[in-house]
Amino acid sequence: MMDPNQHLEKTAETTPSEKRETRCCNGFRMFLVALSLSFMCKALGGVVMKSSITQIEKRFDISSSVSGLIDGGFEMGNLFVIVFVSYFGAKLHRPKIIGIGCFIMGTGSILTALPHFFMGYYRYSKESLVNPSENLTTSFSTCSISENLLLNSTSPKIVEKGCEKESGSYLWIYVLLGNMLRGIGETPIVPLGISYIDDFAETGHSSFYLGTLHAISMIGPIIGFIQGSLFAKMYVDIGYVDLNFFQSLKSILTNPLYVILLLSSLLLSSSHIGAITYIFKYIEQQYGQSASEANIFLGTITLPTVATGIFTGGYIIKKFKLSLLGIAKLSFYTSALALIFQQFNFAVICESKSVAGLTLTYDGNNPVASHINVPLSYCNSDCNCDESHWEPVCGANGVTYMSPCLAGCKSSSGNKKSIVFYNCSCVEVTGVQNKNNSVNLGECPRDNHCTKKFYIYVLVQVLNYFFSSLGSTPTIMLVFKNVQPQLKSLAVGFHSLTIRALGGIPAPIYFGALIDKTCMKWSTSSCGKRGFCRLYNSRLYGHTYLGLIVSLRFSALILLVVLIFTMKKIYQGKNTKASENGRKDMNEANLEPLNNDGYFVPSSDNEAHM
Numbered sequence: 001m002m003d004p005n006q007h008l009e010k011t012a013e014t015t016p017s018e019k020r021e022t023r024c025c026n027g028f029r030m031f032l033v034a035l036s037l038s039f040m041c042k043a044l045g046g047v048v049m050k051s052s053i054t055q056i057e058k059r060f061d062i063s064s065s066v067s068g069l070i071d072g073g074f075e076m077g078n079l080f081v082i083v084f085v086s087y088f089g090a091k092l093h094r095p096k097i098i099g100i101g102c103f104i105m106g107t108g109s110i111l112t113a114l115p116h117f118f119m120g121y122y123r124y125s126k127e128s129l130v131n132p133s134e135n136l137t138t139s140f141s142t143c144s145i146s147e148n149l150l151l152n153s154t155s156p157k158i159v160e161k162g163c164e165k166e167s168g169s170y171l172w173i174y175v176l177l178g179n180m181l182r183g184i185g186e187t188p189i190v191p192l193g194i195s196y197i198d199d200f201a202e203t204g205h206s207s208f209y210l211g212t213l214h215a216i217s218m219i220g221p222i223i224g225f226i227q228g229s230l231f232a233k234m235y236v237d238i239g240y241v242d243l244n245f246f247q248s249l250k251s252i253l254t255n256p257l258y259v260i261l262l263l264s265s266l267l268l269s270s271s272h273i274g275a276i277t278y279i280f281k282y283i284e285q286q287y288g289q290s291a292s293e294a295n296i297f298l299g300t301i302t303l304p305t306v307a308t309g310i311f312t313g314g315y316i317i318k319k320f321k322l323s324l325l326g327i328a329k330l331s332f333y334t335s336a337l338a339l340i341f342q343q344f345n346f347a348v349i350c351e352s353k354s355v356a357g358l359t360l361t362y363d364g365n366n367p368v369a370s371h372i373n374v375p376l377s378y379c380n381s382d383c384n385c386d387e388s389h390w391e392p393v394c395g396a397n398g399v400t401y402m403s404p405c406l407a408g409c410k411s412s413s414g415n416k417k418s419i420v421f422y423n424c425s426c427v428e429v430t431g432v433q434n435k436n437n438s439v440n441l442g443e444c445p446r447d448n449h450c451t452k453k454f455y456i457y458v459l460v461q462v463l464n465y466f467f468s469s470l471g472s473t474p475t476i477m478l479v480f481k482n483v484q485p486q487l488k489s490l491a492v493g494f495h496s497l498t499i500r501a502l503g504g505i506p507a508p509i510y511f512g513a514l515i516d517k518t519c520m521k522w523s524t525s526s527c528g529k530r531g532f533c534r535l536y537n538s539r540l541y542g543h544t545y546l547g548l549i550v551s552l553r554f555s556a557l558i559l560l561v562v563l564i565f566t567m568k569k570i571y572q573g574k575n576t577k578a579s580e581n582g583r584k585d586m587n588e589a590n591l592e593p594l595n596n597d598g599y600f601v602p603s604s605d606n607e608a609h610m
Contacts, residue, residue: 028200031095032209035193038102039217042186045109047224049074049179055232060115060172073176077108077183085188094192101188108181115171245490252491256566257482262498264559265475268335269503271552272468274511275545281515282545285536286350287454288446297458305462309469317474324481325567327474332560334471339553341464342546348453348460349542350446355400355535356426357387358520362406363426364399371520371537379408379426388524390534394444395427396437402521407439478563514544 049071057067089097197213198206252258283294313334317327356362362377376385385405393401393409401407401424408425419441427437479495480488516533518541523531 031196032213034095035098035189035197036213036216038098038189038193039213040220040223041102042105042189043217043220044224044227045105045182046074047221048228049112049182051225051228051232056172056175059119060175062172066172070172070176070179073179074183074186077180077185078187079183080180081184082187082191086191089188089192094188094196097188098192101185103185105182105185105189108178108183108185110178111181112175112178114178115174119171248487248490249494252483252487252494255483257563257570258479258491260559260563260566261475261478261482262495264556264563265479265495266498266503267552267556267559268475269499270507271549271556273503274507274552275549277508278511278515278545282541283454286538286542287450287457289454301458301462302465305465306469309466310472313470313473316470317477324478325564325571327477327481328560328564328567331471331474331478332557332564334467334474335553335557335560338464338467338471339550339557341460341467342550342553344460345457345464345546346543348457349546350450350453350538352520352538352540353400353444353446353535354398355392355402355520357402357406358535359537360399362401364395364397364401364428377426380406383408390521390523391441392443393421393439393441395424395439397427398444398447399427400444401426401439404439409439482567511545511548514548515541518544 053067053071056062056070057064060066085097085101193213194210197209201209279298280291280294283289283297284291289297313330316322316330320326322330352359354360354364356364357374358368358371360367361374363379368374383405385403387402387406389403389405391403393404393407395401395407404412404421404424407421407427408423409421410423410425412419412421414420420438421441422438424437424439427439476492480491483491515536518537519533519535520537521533521535523534525531
């Protein structure tokens with residue numbers, strides 16, 4: 001028989017290997033892949049920096065000693081933290097430390113590239129700053145007689161002015177700081193990565209993994225040298241972002257077509273954002289559908305409809321070869337149809353629930369003018385009920401009571417959801433004289449008539465979403481086709497920024513604020529603080545929610561009409577042909593001036609309007 005101590009020793013020896021095998025199968029290989037990419041990227045970044053030293057000197061007009069300082073910034077950052085990382089990193093979660101290092105390395109690389117986007121245009125000769133408007137040949141010095149010497153000399157004021165214009169000469173500091181960050185970020189990759197491999201690799205496999213790791217890392221320098229070679233052939237201003245940015249922004253914001261379309265899109269998007277934010281609540285409160293059913297409605301019906309509408313809108317433009325004016329009209333027609341179908345939703349608004357103390361008197365017989373401070377009835381005035389409690393029960397008469405006490409109930413039986421309250425004096429069933437009236441826990445469900453309205457609402461929403469999405473592609477095309485080609489990216493970006501900032505943020509807030517006004521019963525905390533709304537006035541909720549959507553869409557529709565007439569006015573008398581993908585298109589009235597790519601090109605007359 002084996003000694004129990006020997007059995008324990010054997011188990012203790014085999015347990016680490018089993019854990020090691022499990023870890024290898026689960027995450028170790030993924031760690032190897034990520035570490036290999038990290039090695040490759042750090043080598044790539046180092047080669048690119050080394051191969052760019054000459055270009056850095058020329059770009060920032062610095063000496064070799066300064067460029068050497070920039071290049072040495074990597075080692076500086078590395079030395080700052082290498083000892084601490086090597087010691088403390090082994091005591092912490094090494095993959096996480098390596099991940100943080102990769103993030104810092106990437107941040108440093110981005111910081112290194114930033115000066116390219118913030119500096120002015122690169123000039124090969126600084127003397128051209130003196131009079132950049134002249135041709136290059138005029139900047140060369142020539143033999144002049146004495147009386148013309150002053151004409152060829154550069155005045156100190158002009159030189160001083162040129163020096164003031166020479167901005168960004170110290171932006172090489174960003175490259176230095178970025179290189180230092182890159183050094184800090186790369187510090188944990190090698191020591192912690194290698195030690196982690198040695199600790200968790202299968203016995204005898206660590207050397208193979210390390211060899212593979214370094215072999216893969218050599219891909220980085222290969223790509224780096226090829227990349228450096230290709231980039232060295234490119235002029236420095238490729239990809240340059242001009243800071244007269246403000247002039248471009250001014251250009252699109254003084255373009256009447258763009259501004260009108262921007263405002264129309266903002267109103268339309270606000271209606272969509274507000275509608276989709278509260279559509280779940282609307283379906284639940286208006287038609288008594290559960291959150292699960294509301295999700296199924298939006299997921300299985302709405303999304304495919306929207307996708308179909310977007311595709312169809314693009315197809316129509318291509319099929320019928322619509323001009324800009326035709327696209328604007330398509331956007332108007334689709335918005336008008338969506339607005340018409342939206343109107344049908346008013347006809348399927350359900351009546352408010354019959355709730356004693358809110359819509360009816362407590363005896364359930366008569367409607368009330370207001371849900372505020374409804375007086376108690378003869379049936380519950382002696383019950384000492386707390387009117388702030390919300391424990392809804394449903395009577396056989398189809399009326400919901402806010403609590404069994406307010407229903408005048410005297411006894412109960414059952415437990416949890418199956419509990420039934422009896423002898424409820426406020427409950428009266430029409431045609432039945434029975435003092436033993438009972439109520440069940442929970443609100444009374446909606447009637448079948450309201451359920452039928454829900455299915456009509458679903459059908460209307462399908463048509464509404466289809467025509468709304470049908471106009472999305474034309475709207476986007478109008479955004480960038482009504483500006484100059486070089487400004488289309490800025491136009492689309494500013495359009496998205498405006499929609500998100502002035503539509504995405506305020507719309508849910510003012511939609512929610514107006515919806516709150518329709519609440520009839522608020523929850524209250526033990527301290528008396530108001531919480532969420534338990535019950536809404538269905539009719540008022542429907543008219544408020546739908547009315548706000550319709551108001552925004554109608555305002556957007558008016559702006560689309562203004563857009564169409566403005567386009568006709570600006571394009572009046574123009575007979576410029578446009579060609580796109582090898583074909584020549586004319587608009588329906590020969591009114592739109594387009595360039596060969598189908599963009600609006602303002603003439604001198606149009607610039608006056610801009």
